[in-house]
Structure formats: C-alpha cells, structure tokens
Amino acid sequence: MSSILDDLKMQYQLGGVAFRLIFWNVLCFLVSLPFFYQFQLGVFNFPDWIVLTSDPSVLITKPWTLISYAFFHHGFGHLFFNMMVLHFSSMLFLTFFNSKQFIGLYLLSALFSGIAFVTGYYFLHLSSAMVGASGAIMAILVATTTYRPLMTIRLLFFGNVKLWHITMVILVLDFMQFRIENTGGHIAHLAGAFFGFIFIKLLQNGIDLSRILNNPFQKSRRAPFKKVHKNYPKSAPKPSSRIVVKDKTQQQIDEILDKISQSGYDCLTQEEKEFLFKAGK
Structure with a gap:
C-alpha cells in the first residue's frame, strides 16, 4: 500500500498542472460519495455550501460556491466525460500556453460561468443548483480553438479533422438543447466558451487575465536570478568566467528525469523511485 501511495505522490509531483487538476476533481468526487450520494435513490444531494444555487440570497452568504461547484460532479458518467474532455483540451492548450495561464483560465471561467448561470436563471425566473x-x-x-482553429486532430473513426470542427459541433449541440434539458448547464457551457474566446483575444492584445491569480497547483519558486552589469575601469581586468559543476544529487536527478522522458515512469527501479521521491521533498 505504501508503494502505491508513493507512486501516486510521484505521479502528482511529475504529472503537471492538468494532471493535478484532474486529480482534485476525482478526489472531490470520491470524497463526496459516502456523504452526499443517496444509494437508495441513486442521486446526489449536495448541500448549498458546495453547489452553486441560482438563488442570489443564498449565493451572497456563500460566495465561495462560485468556485467550489466546479470541482464536484453528480455522477460517474458526468465526471468521466468532463475529465476526458479536460485531458484532451489541456494537452492542446498547454502546447501554446503556460500552466499559470491554464489554471487561471480554469478558475476565472468557472467564476464567469457561475455568474452567468445565476444571472440567466434570475431573468428566466427559474430555480436550480449546479455542479460540474x-x-x-x-x-x-x-480558447485553444480561437488561437489555433486550423490545428489538425486525428479522431478514431473520423480521421483528420480541424479543431474548430470539433468545437463547433459541441457548441451547436449546446444551442440545440438549451431549452430542452439542463438549461443551467448549457448556460454555463456557452458562458465558458465566450470567456475562453475573450481570454485569448485579450491575451493577443497584451492583457493576460491569469496574472490576477496565483497558481495553487504549482509550487512556489524563487524569483529568477538577475544579472547585474557592472562597469569596470579600463585598467582593471574583467573577472574570469567560472564553470559551475552540478553536485552528484542533482546529476542523478537529471539522469532519472531523462530516463522518464525517454521510457516513462514505469521503467524506473524501486530504488530510483524512492530516491526521486525523497529528493522532491
């Protein structure tokens, strides 16, 4: 059991921001099962301090639900489909943008979609709650489609298609089902799509909205070293350059990481896994 936990910890450390986000979504779902799932009725009964309710009077007293709702799901199918799309979208997004922009977009769009849901239901005179x-x-x-709409994606049974084709099909389905079922969910989908479009357009104009948030899924790092240029007198010789040699621990870490990048994490020996886990602490 301890080796499984160590492997999970290692995967969490090396998996990247998208893997960590999926991990937290799955963990929140698993934790919610024994508390909020009514096994006889087969439904989830989340309390109003987790779900996002369309009642503004409740929202005012529990503003954190504008974020918390985006980490819970009302069933395994709901979770599985969302995590599959998140995995697919994150791989494409992180090809062009960094992890801070990724998590910033996730949190800000969840906030925007939640506000759109509450506002839409208020004007439609509807009442409901939402998770997902x-x-x-x-x-x-x-956001990724806006930045690279002509990117070619290879799909099983369909072959090569453009990214904008996939996104367009999903958006059309949302529009078609808007008043048929799950109106609140479709409002959130379309609001999120709109925010992703605006996020990229602002980014292309030099405005990065993700800067207003810190990345809670990434360890804080020291400020990068800055060179200081100093003017020396002409008579004084310039300082000679020095070669910095890595210590043995760092060199061994680099060799293990190279091995992972070439053959995957499973190719490591137990000693290498334990060494890398201890070094990451």
Missing part, C-alpha cells in the same frame, strides 16, 4: 467543471473545460477548449 463543464463551463471551465469549454473555456479551455474554445
């Missing part, structure tokens, strides 16, 4: 990461995931997908 669909709005934030749509933002990531549409």
Whole structure:
C-alpha cells in the first residue's frame, strides 16, 4: 500500500498542472460519495455550501460556491466525460500556453460561468443548483480553438479533422438543447466558451487575465536570478568566467528525469523511485 501511495505522490509531483487538476476533481468526487450520494435513490444531494444555487440570497452568504461547484460532479458518467474532455483540451492548450495561464483560465471561467448561470436563471425566473467543471473545460477548449482553429486532430473513426470542427459541433449541440434539458448547464457551457474566446483575444492584445491569480497547483519558486552589469575601469581586468559543476544529487536527478522522458515512469527501479521521491521533498 505504501508503494502505491508513493507512486501516486510521484505521479502528482511529475504529472503537471492538468494532471493535478484532474486529480482534485476525482478526489472531490470520491470524497463526496459516502456523504452526499443517496444509494437508495441513486442521486446526489449536495448541500448549498458546495453547489452553486441560482438563488442570489443564498449565493451572497456563500460566495465561495462560485468556485467550489466546479470541482464536484453528480455522477460517474458526468465526471468521466468532463475529465476526458479536460485531458484532451489541456494537452492542446498547454502546447501554446503556460500552466499559470491554464489554471487561471480554469478558475476565472468557472467564476464567469457561475455568474452567468445565476444571472440567466434570475431573468428566466427559474430555480436550480449546479455542479460540474463543464463551463471551465469549454473555456479551455474554445480558447485553444480561437488561437489555433486550423490545428489538425486525428479522431478514431473520423480521421483528420480541424479543431474548430470539433468545437463547433459541441457548441451547436449546446444551442440545440438549451431549452430542452439542463438549461443551467448549457448556460454555463456557452458562458465558458465566450470567456475562453475573450481570454485569448485579450491575451493577443497584451492583457493576460491569469496574472490576477496565483497558481495553487504549482509550487512556489524563487524569483529568477538577475544579472547585474557592472562597469569596470579600463585598467582593471574583467573577472574570469567560472564553470559551475552540478553536485552528484542533482546529476542523478537529471539522469532519472531523462530516463522518464525517454521510457516513462514505469521503467524506473524501486530504488530510483524512492530516491526521486525523497529528493522532491
């Protein structure tokens, strides 16, 4: 059991921001099962301090639900589909953008989608509650599509298709089902898609919205070293350059990481896994 936990910890450390986000979504779902799933009725009964309710009077007293709802799901199928799309979208998004922009877009679009849901239901005179990461995931997908619409994606049974074709089909399905079922969910999807589009357009104009958030899924790092240029007198010789040699521990870490990049994490020996886990602490 301890080796499994160590492997999970190692995967969490090396998996990247998208893997960590999926991990937290799955963990929240598993934790919610024994508390909020009514096994006899087969439904989830989340309390109003987790779900996002369309009642503004409740939202005012529990503003954190504008974020918390995006980490819970009302069933395994809901979770599985969302995490599949999140995995697909995150791989594409992180090809062009960094992890801070990724998590910033996820959180900000979840917030925007939640506000759109509450506002839409208020004007439609409807009442409901919502959970799920669909709005934030749509933002990531549409953001990538806005930036590289002609990217070619190879799909099973369909062959090569353009990314904008995939995104367009999803958006059309949302529009078609808007008043048929799950109106709140479709409002969140479309709001997330709109936010993803705006996020990229602002980014292309030099405005990075993700800067207003810190990345909670990434360890803080020291500020990068800055060179200081000093003017020396002409008579004084310039300092000679020095070669910095890595210590043995760092060299061994680099060799293990190279091995992972070439053959995958499973190719490591137990000693290498334990060494890398201890070095990451």
